[in-house]
Amino acid sequence: MSAFGPHAGYILTAYASVVMILGGLILMTWRDHRAQRLALDALEQRGAGRRSGKALS
Amino acid sequence: MSEAFLAILKRDLALAARAGGGGELALVFFLTLVVLVPFALGPDLNLLSRIGPAILWLGALLATLIGLDRLFQGDEEDGSLDLIRASALPLELAVLAKGLAHWLTTGLPLALAAPLLGLLVALPAEAMLPVAGTLLVGTPALSFIGATGAALTAGLKRGGLILPILVAPLTVPVLIFGVSASNSALGGTVPFLTPFLILCALSLATLVIGTIAAAAALRQAD
């Protein structure tokens, strides 16, 4: 791997920040998507989605 | 008694974090102010670094004042202030809890973000710690002086507008000692510790005076 020259530190920090920010964004977006998915399934299981609106118990 | 104090503190922190709580607005306003100043003064880094601490302190002061009118107004409008008055917890301690919550969501983040924003005004590295230190110690004073103003304007319709006018003159000492303590790191005759300790004294004094005055003001508002 070609040495990154005297300023290797800055290059690595730059790429590290990219990985951190993008990684954080991807993680948060994915976790939000999963959370809403689970909430929606839970609601639809309880028949909220269906128009019939059967009695709960 | 302490249960009620913690209840108010936890509730206010939760409200600031919830959507629409405006917890992070002070930080964004602080960033905006620090970005605007160089547009007025020009991009010359030497000039900016000389007045860096002043810009950061003014930004923090205004960012704290901007969110203060909602400190009691929200509770006044939806009736929770009546609840707090009906509690066994003295009103002074309730005000202390709310002021503390306000500081934790406003003053503390500003102090922590100040060094980072110092980059925009070419703040030298050795000045970053003093600026953050003075802000950390000075912002409680801003929160509690502001709490008095917020209590006075809680019932008014346009309270939000006159609050900074009421409170700004009272914050002059905090501003003076905060900036002079930070500037000591840029060289100059004033040692760091003297203004810093005065700033600490100011904060402790306003912690008491501000809380008592705000509680008295809330008792008047009917």
Add this chain to the structure above:
Amino acid sequence: MASLIELANPTRFMRLSSRLLPWFVGAAALLLAVGFYLAFFVAPADYQQGETIRIMFVHVPAAWLALMFYSMMAVSALGTLVWRHPLADVAQKAAAPIGACFALICLITGALWGKPMWGTYWVWDARLTSVLVLFLIYLGIMALWRTLDDPSRAGRAVAILTLVGFVNVPIIKFSVDWWNTLHQPASVFRAGGPTIHPAMLWPLLILAVGFTLLALALHLVAMRAEIMRRRVRTLTIFEAERLDRLAAEVAI
């Protein structure tokens, strides 16, 4: 336009996006891998700046994407206000954090590129400053989304703010350039112009497309999450009322 209308129906969008998503992610991963390999191991160092030129490979795409996402938000804003496209404010809300992140990446990599070159992390260079102002506009838009919790009303308000911002971006760019050249002699930072070495142009383009596909994939996931969030919200309220009616009938 017809396809745009068909896409309007959320359930159809959900099905379509779930089919599209793997392709986006796959292509993005491939392009990024190839691009980074080229950027690090094949592209020559710059004769003047040495190795630090490699920061350009993330800095420049990030700037493009910050602008591209803001333009996408402006189009979605038109969709909300003019064509009343139901998915428009979902697209608008989903795009804001992604655009803001790329603007932030552009600023951070710019500062890290500036330190070895000019000795300080931040120089009020015209282009960097414009991206900083754009970042502030993004923060304003995201703050407005957070304070208005009722989705339908919020969508229109933010659309207006986005469009006002969109009109101002060129004005800001011009005035910052004028402000910058007025005070500072010609800025040293000239790399990244069209005359860069072809061996660097290829990795840059590949990485740019790779990042764009990644951003679009993220945008799709964010939109799906937003659609489900709104559905969850309406269903929860509907459920609360239904149970309330049931409890009232039982009580009589």
Add this chain to the structure above:
Amino acid sequence: MAASDAREDALALTQISYPPLTLSAEDLACRRGGRLVFENLDFTLGSGEAIALTGRNGAGKSSLIAMICGRLRPAAGRLRVTGIGDAPLMEQIHLVGHRDGLKTALTARENLDFVQALLGEPGLPADEALAAIGLPHVAALPVGYLSAGQRRRVALARLLVSRRPLWLLDEPASALDTASQRMLVGLMQSHLDAGGAILAATHGPLGLEAAREMRIGP
């Protein structure tokens, strides 16, 4: 059904009786912004008693309640309270005014837990209080999502999460449907049975047999 058992718990819990308390007013007068709202008003309210405060809007119903809360100084006359020792009157009062006192960003359970911690004397836990007012399913829902009637009932549920002898209610039944009004009467009745006292400003009748009406103003 879950709701009715919780209602038994609610009634059971409030059976623990309150110490005797009497609130008496002598020749009370109220002036607001220079205008004489009412004068020479005399009444006494003892444990187990309820007063339905009637009168047209602006006759001073809310002013009297504010006066009892200590938020408004009487222009003349005196309010005396016996039976609570030197504890301030404010700590014996549950006030449910026009405004619900709820934070819309917080969930119903968080709001009620806050009230319980703030006012002390814990009564029912939040979920049981919500069940007692027929809303067991909204505990985790932000109050902002609820309808006006549901919010009013969550506001009334705070009467159950902490136990205070004197209930001051300002038009408690506003925004409530018939089933909820019947539930409110049940709660008030059980409060009276436990030796509490109620002063409620209402337009219509309170629905309690023990309640005596007191009219203010013309």
